[in-house]
Amino acid sequence: MPMIFGIPVQALMGQLLVGLINGSFYALLSLGLAVIFGLLRVINFAHGAQYMLGAFVALLVQQWLGLNYWFALILAPLIVGAFGALVERSMLSRLYKLDHLYGLLFTFGLALTLEGLFRWQFGASGQPYAAPPALTGAVNLGFMFLPLYRGWVVVASLVVCLAVWALIEKTRLGATLRAATENPVMVQSFGINVPMLLTLTYALGAGLAALAGVLAAPIYQVSPLMGSNIIIVVFAVVVVGGMGSIMGAIVTGYLLGIAEGLTKVFYPEASNIVIFVIMAIVLILRPAGLFGKEA
Amino acid sequence: MADHMQTAATPRAAAAAPRRRAGLLVLVLIALAALILAPFVAYPVFVMKLLCFGLFAAAFNLLLGFTGLLSFGHAAFFGGAAYFTAHAAKVWGWPPEWAILLGVAGASVLGLVMGAIAIRRQGIYFAMITLALSQMFFFACLQVPFTHGEDGIQSVPKGVLFGVIELNRGLNMYWFVAVVFALALWAIWRIVHSPFGMILKAIRENEQRAISLGYSVARYKLGAFVMSAAFAGLAGGMKALVMEFATLTDVAWQMSGEVILMTLLGGIGTMAGPVVGAGVIVALQDRLATSNVPVTVVTGVVFMVCVLLFRRGIVGELADTRLGRLLGLR
Numbered sequence: 001m002p003m004i005f006g007i008p009v010q011a012l013m014g015q016l017l018v019g020l021i022n023g024s025f026y027a028l029l030s031l032g033l034a035v036i037f038g039l040l041r042v043i044n045f046a047h048g049a050q051y052m053l054g055a056f057v058a059l060l061v062q063q064w065l066g067l068n069y070w071f072a073l074i075l076a077p078l079i080v081g082a083f084g085a086l087v088e089r090s091m092l093s094r095l096y097k098l099d100h101l102y103g104l105l106f107t108f109g110l111a112l113t114l115e116g117l118f119r120w121q122f123g124a125s126g127q128p129y130a131a132p133p134a135l136t137g138a139v140n141l142g143f144m145f146l147p148l149y150r151g152w153v154v155v156a157s158l159v160v161c162l163a164v165w166a167l168i169e170k171t172r173l174g175a176t177l178r179a180a181t182e183n184p185v186m187v188q189s190f191g192i193n194v195p196m197l198l199t200l201t202y203a204l205g206a207g208l209a210a211l212a213g214v215l216a217a218p219i220y221q222v223s224p225l226m227g228s229n230i231i232i233v234v235f236a237v238v239v240v241g242g243m244g245s246i247m248g249a250i251v252t253g254y255l256l257g258i259a260e261g262l263t264k265v266f267y268p269e270a271s272n273i274v275i276f277v278i279m280a281i282v283l284i285l286r287p288a289g290l291f292g293k294e295a
Numbered sequence: 296m297a298d299h300m301q302t303a304a305t306p307r308a309a310a311a312a313p314r315r316r317a318g319l320l321v322l323v324l325i326a327l328a329a330l331i332l333a334p335f336v337a338y339p340v341f342v343m344k345l346l347c348f349g350l351f352a353a354a355f356n357l358l359l360g361f362t363g364l365l366s367f368g369h370a371a372f373f374g375g376a377a378y379f380t381a382h383a384a385k386v387w388g389w390p391p392e393w394a395i396l397l398g399v400a401g402a403s404v405l406g407l408v409m410g411a412i413a414i415r416r417q418g419i420y421f422a423m424i425t426l427a428l429s430q431m432f433f434f435a436c437l438q439v440p441f442t443h444g445e446d447g448i449q450s451v452p453k454g455v456l457f458g459v460i461e462l463n464r465g466l467n468m469y470w471f472v473a474v475v476f477a478l479a480l481w482a483i484w485r486i487v488h489s490p491f492g493m494i495l496k497a498i499r500e501n502e503q504r505a506i507s508l509g510y511s512v513a514r515y516k517l518g519a520f521v522m523s524a525a526f527a528g529l530a531g532g533m534k535a536l537v538m539e540f541a542t543l544t545d546v547a548w549q550m551s552g553e554v555i556l557m558t559l560l561g562g563i564g565t566m567a568g569p570v571v572g573a574g575v576i577v578a579l580q581d582r583l584a585t586s587n588v589p590v591t592v593v594t595g596v597v598f599m600v601c602v603l604l605f606r607r608g609i610v611g612e613l614a615d616t617r618l619g620r621l622l623g624l625r
Contacts, residue, residue: 010516095603101419106598108593112552115591116590120589205376273434276428287416
């Protein structure tokens with residue numbers, strides 16, 4: 001069997017794939033956080049809860065309505081995005097004039113509430129969610145077996161990330177959005193409905209989290225705790241990347257996922273904390289983050 | 296977080312200063328009387344738990360309320376100290392005073408390391424970094440052998456204080472906790488009202504101006520962070536002896552959130568607020584534990600309501616009433 005650094009290639013590739021999968025979710029989630037933060041200046045602590053909601057929507061529309069994975073992939077972002085818009089309009093928007101920390105505290109309360117409600121209803125243990133039949137099985141790549149669903153997750157998340165990047169950097173709507181980030185008062189005086197733009201942005205971020213949740217449902221189990229487990233890691237990713245750039249958030253997400261996967265091969269005990277260690281090192285060497293603009 | 300702070304003193308307020316001081320004295324005396332009477336009215340373990348969390352929240356408030364830094368990682372100091380104290384008391388057989396001091400020392404070192412990294416960024420980033428670092432500490436606690444993973448350190452002996460006072464007997468433990476609590480709150484009050492505390496407040500109000508006045512802001516922030524961690528460690532160490540166990544619950548991120556809620560609910564930047572907030576939350580959890588209402592949901596809703604409608608907290612709102620002004624609350 002071929003070896004690299006004394007590790008069988010298959011094990012290495014397997015962990016690399018796990019890292020890439022985790023990285024896909026980190027990228028999707030930190031992208032959503034960066035989009036929301038860019039315009040609203042709110043760190044959305046409820047992002048993890050919205051990811052969890054997405055997975056639960058997938059599970060529940062299957063159990064209650066018999067709708068399959070592909071419907072869930074469209075429905076979950078819409079439902080969770082609408083819920084996000086509602087929350088933004090009715091409550092979060094009242095906090096913009098205050099210190100940004102209040103936004104963080106409010107969304108923290110929201111995350112606790114959502115997680116508590118689902119835990120109360122569905123218990124703390126995970127429930128399995130089957131991958132769609134079209135994506136079960138694996139292909140032989142020669143050096144390893146690639147489970148189809150995992151390959152799909154990597155491709156899908158990459159496509160979604162690039163699409164969101166293009167939406168914000170290359171379209172007219174994105175240009176308006178970026179202008180509103182720079183100077184909301186000026187943009188409003190041009191007759192653009194900035195409060196509506198803020199609501200839509202929050203809904204987009206929440207929808208992205210829900211999409212990640214549906215993608216994650218067949219890989220991890222659907223559990224009320226899945227959101228809070230991942231959100232703190234994503235915060236570290238965001239600190240490393242710096243929230244200045246959309247592309248930065250995406251790239252950092254994948255890189256740190258892979259770094260985590262590799263750590264599992266070489267020093268498994270540290271795999272839980274490697275991202276936090278990287279965060280600490282980056283903060284010491286480059287406090288603004290790898291792609292950060294502000295000091 | 297400056298929108299709840301008092302405005303500059305007016306001449307009228309200056310004239311009211313002696314009356315305010317008298318009012319404050321009355322309040323302190325009432326609080327001391329309550330501290331002495333409490334174990335005869337309520338279940339002593341409950342009151343001790345409340346005092347530990349009250350001190351924890353007051354320590355946290357030293358950082359949030361008086362320096363303007365929101366740490367989302369204070370559970371690391373509280374729970375870390377609980378582990379250190381529990382280990383020293385149980386495995387090494389240290390007397391309680393030294394076990395608690397070890398907890399305080401451990402929390403301070405932890406605070407020094409975490410603080411040195413976290414103060415490199417401000418505001419929201421500071422909160423996220425402290426959260427990430429404390430989560431790292433949580434995973435470390437999960438894996439190192441001395442914490443006993445999911446089981447935690449159980450049946451920690453209370454021991455004999457100063458070699459003479461048996462803490463297991465009667466209300467001895469209660470008096471010990473009450474005295475430490477009162478001394479620690481007095482120390483925090485002293486810090487807040489010292490020249491050092493004034494500089495912390497200056498940093499809270501306007502960091503740029505404090506820098507341009509020549510203060511080494513980073514050093515003051517780190518100092519405040521370490522002090523806050525040390526007091527949080529004192530609270531955690533005592534809690535380990537009171538409850539006779541130290542577990543992962545105390546280092547988990549939910550605990551960091553809880554202490555934020557206690558401070559927010561009681562009143563950020565007030566002396567009494569965190570203790571009042573801790574009292575309400577501990578009592579609420581105690582009540583809910585026996586009902587089938589999920590505690591996290593209630594906590595989360597209280598959090599949202601506080602942020603949306605009630606940012607000054609109980610004591611902050613009270614201080615703005617006539618009675619509050621008369622008593623010189625804050």
